Structure formats: C-alpha cells, structure tokens
Amino acid sequence: MSEIPTEDAWLAGALRDLARAPGTVLGIGHDVAAVRLASDRVAVLAKDVIVDGTHFHLDACGPRAAARKALAVNVSDLAAAASVPVAFLLGLVLPRPARRDLFDGLMAGFADAAREMDCALIGGDTNVADGPLVLSVTVLGRPGPMGVLSRAGARVGDVLSVTGPLGGSGHGRHLTFRPRVAEALALAAAGVPRAMMDVSDGLSRDLPRLCRASEVGALLEGDAVPVHPDVGAPAGSRAALDRALDDGEDFELLLAHAPLSPRVAADLAARGVRLVRIGTTRPAAEGVRLRWEGSSEPLEARGWDHLAT
Amino acid sequence: MSEIPTEDAWLAGALRDLARAPGTVLGIGHDVAAVRLASDRVAVLAKDVIVDGTHFHLDACGPRAAARKALAVNVSDLAAAASVPVAFLLGLVLPRPARRDLFDGLMAGFADAAREMDCALIGGDTNVADGPLVLSVTVLGRPGPMGVLSRAGARVGDVLSVTGPLGGSGHGRHLTFRPRVAEALALAAAGVPRAMMDVSDGLSRDLPRLCRASEVGALLEGDAVPVHPDVGAPAGSRAALDRALDDGEDFELLLAHAPLSPRVAADLAARGVRLVRIGTTRPAAEGVRLRWEGSSEPLEARGWDHLAT
Numbered sequence: 180m181s182e183i184p185t186e187d188a189w190l191a192g193a194l195r196d197l198a199r200a201p202g203t204v205l206g207i208g209h210d211v212a213a214v215r216l217a218s219d220r221v222a223v224l225a226k227d228v229i230v231d232g233t234h235f236h237l238d239a240c241g242p243r244a245a246a247r248k249a250l251a252v253n254v255s256d257l258a259a260a261a262s263v264p265v266a267f268l269l270g271l272v273l274p275r276p277a278r279r280d281l282f283d284g285l286m287a288g289f290a291d292a293a294r295e296m297d298c299a300l301i302g303g304d305t306n307v308a309d310g311p312l313v314l315s316v317t318v319l320g321r322p323g324p325m326g327v328l329s330r331a332g333a334r335v336g337d338v339l340s341v342t343g344p345l346g347g348s349g350h351g352r353h354l355t356f357r358p359r360v361a362e363a364l365a366l367a368a369a370g371v372p373r374a375m376m377d378v379s380d381g382l383s384r385d386l387p388r389l390c391r392a393s394e395v396g397a398l399l400e401g402d403a404v405p406v407h408p409d410v411g412a413p414a415g416s417r418a419a420l421d422r423a424l425d426d427g428e429d430f431e432l433l434l435a436h437a438p439l440s441p442r443v444a445a446d447l448a449a450r451g452v453r454l455v456r457i458g459t460t461r462p463a464a465e466g467v468r469l470r471w472e473g474s475s476e477p478l479e480a481r482g483w484d485h486l487a488t
Numbered sequence: 489m490s491e492i493p494t495e496d497a498w499l500a501g502a503l504r505d506l507a508r509a510p511g512t513v514l515g516i517g518h519d520v521a522a523v524r525l526a527s528d529r530v531a532v533l534a535k536d537v538i539v540d541g542t543h544f545h546l547d548a549c550g551p552r553a554a555a556r557k558a559l560a561v562n563v564s565d566l567a568a569a570a571s572v573p574v575a576f577l578l579g580l581v582l583p584r585p586a587r588r589d590l591f592d593g594l595m596a597g598f599a600d601a602a603r604e605m606d607c608a609l610i611g612g613d614t615n616v617a618d619g620p621l622v623l624s625v626t627v628l629g630r631p632g633p634m635g636v637l638s639r640a641g642a643r644v645g646d647v648l649s650v651t652g653p654l655g656g657s658g659h660g661r662h663l664t665f666r667p668r669v670a671e672a673l674a675l676a677a678a679g680v681p682r683a684m685m686d687v688s689d690g691l692s693r694d695l696p697r698l699c700r701a702s703e704v705g706a707l708l709e710g711d712a713v714p715v716h717p718d719v720g721a722p723a724g725s726r727a728a729l730d731r732a733l734d735d736g737e738d739f740e741l742l743l744a745h746a747p748l749s750p751r752v753a754a755d756l757a758a759r760g761v762r763l764v765r766i767g768t769t770r771p772a773a774e775g776v777r778l779r780w781e782g783s784s785e786p787l788e789a790r791g792w793d794h795l796a797t
Contacts (some may be wrong), residue, residue: 209701210568211629213636222531224610225520226626228579259519270537270579270624284764301533308539310619315579317535317626320520327522345565376519392518437655 202380212302214266223320223327225256231274231311241335244354246288247295249314252379254296255358255430259377261328261367262320264296264360269303270315277307296358297441300337325367328386330392333374333435333460339397340454343431346423347409353428363432365450368482369443375434381427382457384480387467389433396461399478401471405455424469425481435460500695521611523575525630530627532636534565540583540620544663551590553663555597556604560622561688563605564667564739568686570637570676571629573605573669578612579624586616605667634676639701642683642744642769648706649763652740654691655732656718662737672741674759678752684743690736691766693789696776698742705770708787710780714764726780733778734790744769 198473201391216222231237252371254264273281282305293300298318342362359377366372374393378385382404390397401420410426412419439447439454447454461468468475513633525531538561540546544554563573578598582590591614602609602616607627651671668686675681683702687694710729715721719735721728748756748763756763770777777784 209566209640210637211532211571211636213530213532213569213571213631216529216531220525220529221522222525222628223520223522224577224626224628226577226579226611226614226624227613228581228622228624230581230615230619233615233617256519260522262520262522268533268535268626270535270626272537272539272622302535304536305541306537306542308542308620308622310539310622311617313537313581313617313619313622313624315535315537315622315624317533317577317579319531319533320521327520329518329520331518431624435677 212266212268212299214319216265218439221322221327223257223262223322224317225253225259225261226315226317227252227256228313228315232311235243237312240354242284243288243291245312245314246285247292248354249316250289250296250298250318251356251358252293252430253316253318254360255300255377255379256277257318257320258358258360259328259375259432261323261325261363261375263323263364264298264318264320264485266299266301267293267318269300271303271305272307272310272313273307274312275307275309278332323364323367325370325372328367328372328375330374333389333393333395335462337373337435337460338438338456339399339433339435339458339460340456341378341431341433342406342452342454344405344407345378345429345431346407346419346426347411348426348428350409352409356430358430359432362452365447365452366434369446371436371439371443371447372434373382373436375432378433379427379432380430381425381481382433383478384427385433386478387480389435390460390467393435393460394463396463396465397458397467398461398475399458399467399469401469403455403457420427420471504545521575521577523610523628526527527529527559530631530636532566532569532571532631533626534541534562535624535626536565537622537732539622546621549663551593552600553598554623555594556601557663558625559598559601559605559607559627559667560665560667562625562627563607563669564686564688566629567667567669567672568637568684569690570632570634570672570681570684572632572673573607573627573629575608575610576602576627577626578609580612580614581619581622582614582616583621584616584618585598624703632673632676634679634681637681637684639677639683639685639698640754640766642698642702644769644771646682646706646744646769647747647765648708648742648744648767648769649765650687650714650740650742651761651763652714653714653716653729654687654738654740655735656720657735657737659718661718667739668741671761674756674761675743678755680748680752680756681743681747684741687738687740687742688736690734690790692733692743692787693736694742698744699769699776702744702769703772705772705774706767706776707770707784708767708776708778710778712764712766719791729780
C-alpha cells in the first residue's frame, strides 16, 4: 500500500542467507524463537544495548561495524561467564525515516558477525523512531566446562589477572575487539577461574564490582597493569595507568584464581591464553586499593557511568 | 565521583524487592543471567522493543503503564506459542538527562508487571541517549503442553478463530490488555491449535502472515469478526469492520484448528476460553480473502507497518 517496503519484505531480503543455529526449534518469522540446549537445561542470557552517539558513531564507523560491536559486547558477556554462545535476538530501532541501505548494512554486519562468533540470529523486532539508532541484542548461550561462572567466588588471597592490555580502546579496538570466548573456555576447561567478568566499563569501575560480588577487597599493583600502546601516554607514567584503568571497553577478561601450577600455566600458554597478573584479593575490610610508587591509595571508580549526563 | 547516582546505585535501590525466578542460577548483577529450564531443554524467546511516541506516550500514560506494556507485549508473544513465561531481561535507553524518578517509576512498573505475569526480571542493561525512551524486553519461556506452537501448521479447511474482540485498542486497551497465556495453555492442554499467533499489527496484516507460514489461503467472514465497542463506529458497519481489521495492538490470539467437538468446546468454556470463529483456511492459490455483503475481495493489509514513516 506504500512506496516503502514493509518490515516483512525488508526482512525477507536481508535474512535469506543467514546461518541457522544448531538446535533451532523455531526461527525467524514467528512470534517466538526456540532453541534446544544440547545436553543441559540451563539457558545463559546476556542483554546489552548500544546506541549511536554513545557506544559508536554511525557516520564514522558505518552500519557493519556497529552491528558487529552490538553482537560482540554481548558475546563478551557470555565469555565472562565462560559460557558458549548459541544464538541471538536483535531489537532494532532505526532513525526515522527508515532507510533501506542502513537496514541492509546492519543486517549484513550481523550476518558476518554471527558467522565470526558462531552465534546465529534467531529472531527479533524492528521499529522506527525519532531518535538515534539503537541496537539491542540478547544472546543465548549454554554453560561451559565449569557451568556458569560469575563475579562471585573469589577468595581472599586469590591472584587477579587480565587476558590482555587495557586502555585506549576508543582509537578503534572498541569496534574490532575479539570477544574472549576461546580464552574463557580454555580457562574453564583447566578449572582456573573462581570469579570472572569482562572489563567493559574500565578496570577502576569493574574490579570493585567483582570484589563486591565476591565479598573481598583487592590490592591492584599499578605497575603490573598491562597498558595498551593506544593510550598514547608515556609507558610507565601515571597518566598511562589512569587511561588503562578508566577508559573502558577493553573487553578483556578479569579473573580471580589460585596461583597457577607450572603445568596449568604451560597448558594455557599452549592454547594461546596469556594471563597478566595485576594484583591479589584482600579481606573485604581493606577495600579496593591501588599500589603506585610504593604507597597505596583507594582505587577511584572513574570508568564509564552509563547514566552520567 | 559525581552528584548523579550511578547505574549500580540506582539498580540497587530499584531491584531490592524484585521476585526471583524459579530456577534462577544467576540473576541481576553479573555479566549474564542463567535459568534452569525445568523438565525440558528448549528455551523459548521473544523480543519486542517499544518506543515512546510510537507504542506509548510517556507524558500521557506514565512510566508504570509503559513498563507494563513492554513486558505484556512480550508475554503475549509467548502466549502465541502456547509457552510458559519464566523470566525476562530489560534493556533501557533513558532520554538524556537520566531522571531518577523516571527510572524508579519504570522499575516499579516492571516489578508489578513481573508479579502480575509471573515472570521475573533476571538481568539487563541501562543506558542514556539523546532520544525517546526505549524499552527493550526479552522474555524467556519454556514449552507448554503442545511444545512450541507457531504460525505454521494450519491445514486447508481449518477453522480460524480469535479469543476476543478486535479494534479500538488505542483508546486504552493497548496499555491494559492481559496477555492470553491462560487461554493459550488451556487451548494447548486440549490439543486444539494447529497454528497460532497474537494479533499485534492488525488482523489484516497478521492473518496473511499465519497463512504464509502455513502455506494456506483463507476466507475471512466479515460479519463474524468480533468488533470491540471501542472502535466507536456503528455496529455492523464496514467502518467498524475496517477498524477491527486494521487498528492492531489487540493482543488476542488468532488460531487455526479443527472444528471443536462439543466436549472440547464445553471444556474450554469451563476454563473461561471463548473462541470466536471468523473464517476458514483455503488452498493457498485462493489467497487471503474477505467476505462482506455476499461477495469476496482480497484482504488488504492495512495494519501496522513498523517501518512506515
């Protein structure tokens, strides 16, 4: 009845060659999606929403990179739980007037990202509104070798480690990062993590969250924190450390674990997992502190605040 | 570090007294949520996004009614699949600057709706952006007595029925409707539906979808379509029928089924399920047609188009 293709027509075009999730009972084109969860009955779910102008800049990065990030941040949450991605649902809010090229670019990006991350699109919803592009992804997974890991479970005296360098993600890595699913599953297969999360809002905000959930404190060793070259501040400087602690969107894993035996360390190294030790957990009463140049100070949470104006 | 409460603080306040989903393995405050799916392994998922200015008007209805609608439209999708709601995730995009009273009103609305619809909040994500309020809900369910019903499965010669009157939902019912979960589960327990969906975009748009999925046609009896008094057009008029067909957001169930035996009909009536017969399925080659005043015409899909500008 109109010049504008309908949602059904757009979807039919964009979804034609999408991969199917293993175990799909019901896929796109119905009121619900349904997936069989292999050998166990636990559904693991993550839901992160990203918005143009805040988490990406559509004009600069284009729809494919935005779509990839929308899926990657959710898959990263599953990695934090050492769980295995299975499928995802997509809620799109397109800026009015809805443009077919934007829709098609997004769907092409989601199709590529779905293949890359082995996680099939199984359903969702598309709308148009007077506002920025909103990409709302919900990813469904199944538990990995240690079940569903969480931020709780760290014990006093555990080692705190990260899987890679932090800071400066805004120079491009926030769009191109690879979710640490393989690393998380290797760590879980070796029985290593006691508590784990991904560093999305900055270590200075996320480490206290892990500590609160585990009811422990922490002493972070400032000179042990791996700083990414992208921070652009002199190596070893406090400015560089602050960027590593506060920038956020690193999407490396942060975990608490017992000291690694040489055998486990060698096994992880053989699987390409490199853990960088950044501190230890302490009794909760000591709080979360940062050691820098011989003295310690409270770790100030200056990372990303989703509700800051 | 700021006058504005952080996401963590807001959530801690709002979520304190939320009910817990049965089978919750991991709830709010971690990177993922995880739920044990009782006796089977199929995760049923629905994801519908609603936006201020399009699906509700926040200034007129307030945050509690908006939150209720966001959950209800998703629970209605589970009803369409004759599946049982278990838990939901919430993706919030708040208009900038984020207002605590809006956040608290929404969370109170979601808490009330969660109790009403027996579906617990288990996780989600909160953001702020320069745009309208976006409520993105993903609901997780488990299969009902017939498994996961879909739009496919109708056979030529089936009866087409709806569970209640259509049209005029914009006068208020689009906010206050009760998702037809009880009706769907009673129908499934009696083995009745062959194909089912909820009427969200208007019968004139949704019936052809059921027919496409089932590879059948349909003959809709115009004078049998139950018209809601809210349409405000003279009973029995074509204007009233068109409103019933096109307005949308009815959230009644539309189903195809074999003719009911008197025993099944009595059993359903005893459970409070009232089916109104509105037509029959036909061979696909006949298309989807509407009989009105003795002649038949193609059913024009004039219902809600999510991407219309």
